[in-house]
Amino acid sequence: MRRDGETMGLTLAIVGRPNVGKSTLFNRLIGKRQALVDDQPGVTRDRRYGEGRIGPFRFRVTDTAGFEEAKGDTLEARMREQTERAVEEADLVLFLIDAREGVTSMDQHFLRWLRKQHRPIVLVANKSESKASFAGLGEAHRLGLGEPIPVSAEHGQGLDLLLDAIRDKLGDKAKRGEPEEADDDGAAFAAPGEEPEFEDTDAFDEAAAAAHDKAVEERPLQLAIVGRPNVGKSTLVNRLIGEERLLVGPEAGITRDSIAIDWEHRGRRVRLVDTAGMRRQAKVTDKVERLSVADTLNTIRFAEVVILVLDAEVMLEKQDLTVASLVLEEGRALLIAANKWDRIEDKPKALKKLHDRIEKSLTQAKGIAVVPVSGLTGQNLDRLIDAAFALHKQWNRRLPTAALNRWLRAMVDSHPAPLVGGRRLKPRYMTQIKTRPPTFAFFMNRPEKLPDDYMRYLTNGLRERFDLPGVPIRTTLRKIK
């Protein structure tokens, strides 16, 4: 729900060692037509300001190029003199490296200093227009700032990707102070003072992933329970929280958003969101077999993991599928509870039927977990919440770039994309650009030509290889030369 208007008045600083392309990016962002501000001779040529723009997004941008010309005894001193204030004034820092050269010791040195400034950092791998930069991209990942954003300031490429990253980070900022909404990787990967060692890529990836998982685990799981009337949601929730509280909660006058129920499951916090919507539904006396899409959407949007409750006797109705699709379209993780399991006689048969039905009807997230439960007897409720946590972890997953690209090469080798106009289409590298849900960018020439079924081949392969059942996966294709 970020609107561009909200990000007006923000200041971005472009920093990095000499020659990585800071001025070029600065000029690119402010546009050729605009004259430079604060660049008068006589004034120390330290910082230049401009009105930057990427698509609809506007901001103030500071270029710190030229710090190398300033006088100072050590690199550090010069950085301090020239860049400190720019960074201090910035809401967000674009830390540039040269993708072709990879990560140099000067970059590392610079970053060590930069981290102490406690500003959100977006790592930008400039000069990424050529194949020669791929190595640099992998290496940049090891800086521990999350995925580097590949751009070419000179050719104006990758700015949309940069915009995504900036919005992501500014989103973090906007959400600060709301711990349960705190975002994923930003905090885990770029914690101030955290200085990851340069180790071998996989080892580093694993350490970063572990730190990320830990951060995820410290927040309450935002859970929603949805389903048609009469499937047993209220019974289930009452059983989960172990008291008859749900239906006797605060009455009119209290805003719906304030109504959430928290409890603990194996030492981890669970927050049931939007119980107001549930109560409203539960109160429908004639139990009309209808779900309000608006209500469901509202509930889903507050949640990370959504449990869709089915009446196992009725199995999957069209409406259930609609809700399931809605959940996945919204990018939430989906789990299915087959309730009233106590009433089912041939349990194996019922389970198989349900699985088949789901595999056929919900292709957006293959392998969705189905947990047979009984809200009435309490059967399998621990398993249900365990499954919700497991899913939450997958949904938050940050996959290592090196492993992703090894996988991509194998996929492309074993089943190459078609020839178009005598030239082979080839996804060249990929990176995960977001979590919650996992979102991946594939970089290639002529992305517009890649057939949908090839994209499906990649997406399904990704889900299988990296074990992401029930998690909506998003992909985007980016053009490189």
Ligand code: GDP
């Ligand atoms: P600064 O010292 O960090 O401000 O770097 P400059 O903006 O002056 O750029 C240094 C050099 O890199 C110049 O020769 C630029 O033309 C070149 N450069 C900048 N951006 C790119 C890019 O995206 N691709 C390539 N190949 N060269 C670039």
Ligand code: GDP
């Ligand atoms: P909701 O409208 O989805 O909140 O459904 P309720 O929780 O009000 O349950 C609807 C009906 O199904 C009630 O009569 C419940 O007693 C019954 N019910 C709920 N869960 C179970 C269950 O696990 N097993 C059986 N046999 N009945 C259940």
